[in-house]
Amino acid sequence: MSFAGPLAALFSRPPIVLAPMEDVSDLPFRRMCREFGATLTMTEFVRAERLLSSCRAAARKVTLAPDDRPTAIQIYGADAGLLMEAAQVAAAAGPAFVDLNCGCWVPRVARGGAGASWLRRPAAMVEMAARVVAATAPLPVTVKTRIGWGDEADMPIVDLARRLEDAGVAAITVHCRTAKMGHSGRADWSWAMRVQRAVRIPVVVNGDIRSADDARRALDETGAAGVMIGRAAIDAPWLFAEVRALLDRGERLPPLGLSERLALYARVLGDNVAQRGPKFGVLVTRRHARAWFASFAEGEALRAQLMTAATERECLALLAACRSSLANAA
Numbered sequence: 001m002s003f004a005g006p007l008a009a010l011f012s013r014p015p016i017v018l019a020p021m022e023d024v025s026d027l028p029f030r031r032m033c034r035e036f037g038a039t040l041t042m043t044e045f046v047r048a049e050r051l052l053s054s055c056r057a058a059a060r061k062v063t064l065a066p067d068d069r070p071t072a073i074q075i076y077g078a079d080a081g082l083l084m085e086a087a088q089v090a091a092a093a094g095p096a097f098v099d100l101n102c103g104c105w106v107p108r109v110a111r112g113g114a115g116a117s118w119l120r121r122p123a124a125m126v127e128m129a130a131r132v133v134a135a136t137a138p139l140p141v142t143v144k145t146r147i148g149w150g151d152e153a154d155m156p157i158v159d160l161a162r163r164l165e166d167a168g169v170a171a172i173t174v175h176c177r178t179a180k181m182g183h184s185g186r187a188d189w190s191w192a193m194r195v196q197r198a199v200r201i202p203v204v205v206n207g208d209i210r211s212a213d214d215a216r217r218a219l220d221e222t223g224a225a226g227v228m229i230g231r232a233a234i235d236a237p238w239l240f241a242e243v244r245a246l247l248d249r250g251e252r253l254p255p256l257g258l259s260e261r262l263a264l265y266a267r268v269l270g271d272n273v274a275q276r277g278p279k280f281g282v283l284v285t286r287r288h289a290r291a292w293f294a295s296f297a298e299g300e301a302l303r304a305q306l307m308t309a310a311t312e313r314e315c316l317a318l319l320a321a322c323r324s325s326l327a328n329a330a
């Protein structure tokens, strides 16, 4: 299927999109995933009110480096007027497009009417999207949402997607769960198929894509225009390379070896320290330690040590020690 419209070039072949993830999808993480083959990345969501105040953290979240493209900026909020203004601020940062979060189920977000709460008011959601589209033109606006809130007799997503298309939304990402499911249960990709059949704009299928085979199956089964990968990218950012190899060349890449993972950890640790400072840089890098190292006999002890090492220097020494014990064993 080929797509017309402002995002036609981005969707000329199925993009493998890095999901927006709060406190995860920052510049170092986007950079790492892009190097492995993510074709499009998104910032974590940024609250409209924060973007409109002089909040330094919000400003940092929407600052895009020259090598950090294409990246979309995701915003959220409960007030259409504030979302319009925030989208204009986001647009000034030069993203590929602005994405509206209408899928976050977390109570602190949804309770106040933002995120997935829009699914309970479909008409208001469509009107809000139309206003943001008008305020942000010519920059495209997209929506990331779920299949419904969770207690509807029929999920609203198919009809909603048609109405969002009519409102000028340029693409829709469907996390194929209800808001009430949070992250539990299985994502039902058949909803992405029903949505893609109903609209001419690109639909991105999201939820539970954990391997290259999952990505290919999600595209084949749904006919969706692209796939979005979230949690699996934390555990295996090299998954983007595996997906690209399978989609483009029918090739299955072996998983990244331990010595490459050691080098990658050292590099992303340095990037995180540069971005977040010495303390938090070390802490946020730990989220990779279990999945990257625990599956190797030599990696289990390293994982445990990285969880307690407090400084970049200590971590680098541990990585170097593991590297030299690998070299001695060879």
Ligand SMILES: Cc1cc2nc3c(=O)[nH]c(=O)nc-3n(C[C@H](O)[C@H](O)[C@H](O)COP(=O)(O)O)c2cc1C
Pocket (backbone or CB within 6 Å): 019, 020, 021, 022, 023, 024, 043, 044, 045, 074, 101, 103, 104, 144, 175, 206, 207, 208, 209, 228, 229, 230, 231, 232
């Ligand atoms: C730690 C974390 C933070 C998230 N933050 C956001 C966010 O800021 N915006 C958003 O639209 N979705 C957010 N999500 C949802 C993901 O983008 C994605 O829709 C969800 O994890 C399902 O995809 P997956 O199975 O590939 O992880 C977050 C998910 C996780 C695990």
